[in-house]
Structure formats: structure tokens, C-alpha cells
Amino acid sequence: MKYTIMVNEGPYQHQSSDTALQFARAALEKGHEIFRVFFYHDGVNNGTRLAVPPKDDRMLQKEWSELAEKYGLDLVICIAAAQRRGLMDASEAKRQGLTADNIAAGFHISGLGQLIEASIESDRTLVFGD
Amino acid sequence: MAKKFMYLNRKSPYGTVYALESLEVVLIAAAFDQEVSLAFLDDGVYQIAKGQNPKAAGMKNFSPTYNALGDYGITKMYVERESLAERGLTEDDLMPIVYEDEDDDYAEKPSVQLVSRAEMAQIMAEQDVTFSF
Numbered sequence: 001m002k003y004t005i006m007v008n009e010g011p012y013q014h015q016s017s018d019t020a021l022q023f024a025r026a027a028l029e030k031g032h033e034i035f036r037v038f039f040y041h042d043g044v045n046n047g048t049r050l051a052v053p054p055k056d057d058r059m060l061q062k063e064w065s066e067l068a069e070k071y072g073l074d075l076v077i078c079i080a081a082a083q084r085r086g087l088m089d090a091s092e093a094k095r096q097g098l099t100a101d102n103i104a105a106g107f108h109i110s111g112l113g114q115l116i117e118a119s120i121e122s123d124r125t126l127v128f129g130d
Numbered sequence: 131m132a133k134k135f136m137y138l139n140r141k142s143p144y145g146t147v148y149a150l151e152s153l154e155v156v157l158i159a160a161a162f163d164q165e166v167s168l169a170f171l172d173d174g175v176y177q178i179a180k181g182q183n184p185k186a187a188g189m190k191n192f193s194p195t196y197n198a199l200g201d202y203g204i205t206k207m208y209v210e211r212e213s214l215a216e217r218g219l220t221e222d223d224l225m226p227i228v229y230e231d232e233d234d235d236y237a238e239k240p241s242v243q244l245v246s247r248a249e250m251a252q253i254m255a256e257q258d259v260t261f262s263f
Contacts (some may be wrong), residue, residue, distance in 0.1 A: 006261070080154055111158070120162065125261070
């Protein structure tokens with residue numbers, strides 16, 4: 001089965017990013033394909049590399065990056081949602097005249113069209129949110 | 131073949147950002163030539179209520195955008211009858227959203243269709259992709 005995953009809530013605040021991560025991992029281990037993971041609303045905060053959770057807690061952002069590296073996952077952060085919330089990659093930061101960027105490895109910023117295209121191409125679209 | 135996309139709106143228009151960002155997805159999605167419909171239930175029915183004025187709360191009134199959706203080819207907006215009734219609302223409390231039917235000499239037709247909870251469940255079951263906001 002070919003899946004698209006949409007993540008609509010921020011890490012730690014809400015369980016849906018944990019559930020999405022666990023689902024993605026389980027599906028990939030079973031040999032399914034994940035066409036794209038699209039982060040929207042506060043879900044874009046899953047893509048910051050500046051999170052430093054307590055040592056005895058899980059590290060959601062890092063786990064997404066590791067999963068992306070292991071399976072070649074396409075992790076896309078919505079640009080409109082990211083701009084509102086201060087998520088920047090290097091080229092966007094430069095374009096906006098900002099001095100810092102904060103995107104974690106394996107994530108990239110793109111438009112909402114990526115979500116629609118992924119849903120057209122996939123057998124199932126799963127929304128993880130409130 | 132085009133897929134059936136439904137955008138399910140369950141939350142009130144201000145208070146949280148879901149409604150506004152849902153509308154942003156809908157506007158982009160309209161360019162993809164798929165069969166698009168919107169559904170409004172629970173507090174989501176307030177998104178298309180008449181006479182919105184959130185200025186005092188420092189928010190922008192984005193409700194006129196729903197009126198423009200017909201120009202984007204989005205002509206199906208299902209509203210759950212029970213959700214209206216539970217909130218003491220009737221169809222008269224909703225904006226009179228219309229679209230121009232190009233197959234019928236551009237006659238103005240209502241986009242909003244009131245459906246029962248059971249009918250809404252059936253419409254949802256017919257979709258290929260359902261985004262819930």
C-alpha cells in the first residue's frame with residue numbers, strides 16, 4: 001500500500017506526531033511505501049533541529065530525521081504554515097533577510113500542492129491531528 | 131481519473147487557526163482538477179455563519195472567501211442539519227453562498243446543501259480522500 005501522511009499537531013503538545021511517527025515506522029517495516037509525510041498547522045514544529053527535550057524523554061524531531069535517512073522518506077513542511085511559525089531553511093531565511101535557519105535533517109520546505117499531489121498519487125491519505 | 135476530495139471543517143472560525151489554514155488548502159487544491167467538496171459540522175458550521183466581525187479580537191474576517199469558492203469550481207458545501215440545530219442555528223443564519231452554473235447559462239445556484247447526519251456519513255464514505263480540520 002502507498003500512503004501519504006499528514007501531521008497537523010506539534011510535537012510533545014499533542015500525541016498525534018508520536019502516533020504518525022509510530023505508524024510510519026511500522027508501515028515501512030512491513031514493506032509499505034510512504035509517498036510523502038506532509039507537516040501542516042503546528043505540525044511544522046516537528047521539523048526544527050533546535051529542540052532539546054529532557055534526556056529521559058523521546059526525541060521526536062530526531063526520530064523523524066533518522067527515519068527519513070533510513071528509508072529515504074520525503075518529509076515536507078508547508079511553507080505558509082512554516083513562515084507563520086518561524087520554521088526556516090537556509091535559502092528561505094536568506095530570502096527573508098533573516099540570520100538563522102532551523103530545519104532538521106531530512107525535512108524540506110515546500111507548498112501545499114505537495115500535499116494534494118501526494119494524495120492523488122497514494123492509495124490512502126492518513127491525517128494525524130486533533 | 132479525478133479523485134473525490136472532501137475538506138471536513140469541524141472547528142469554529144476564530145479561536146484556533148484550523149479553519150483559516152483549511153481554507154488555504156482548499157484554495158490550492160482547486161488548481162488540481164479534482165472533485166472537491168467541503169463539509170461543515172460540529173462548531174465548523176460557524177465558519178459560514180452570516181455577519182462575522184472578529185475585529186475586536188484582532189482577527190481578520192476571512193468569511194468572504196467562502197463566497198468566492200464558486201469561482202474556483204468548488205460548488206458543493208454540505209452542512210450537517212443536526213450540528214446547526216444543536217447550536218440553535220438555522221439555514222437563515224448561514225451566508226447565502228452561490229456559484230454560477232456554467233452548464234446552465236451561468237444561473238446562480240446555492241452551494242450550501244443541508245444534509246442529515248446519516249447522509250453526511252454516506253457522503254464521507256464515498257470520498258477517496260478526506261482531510262479533517
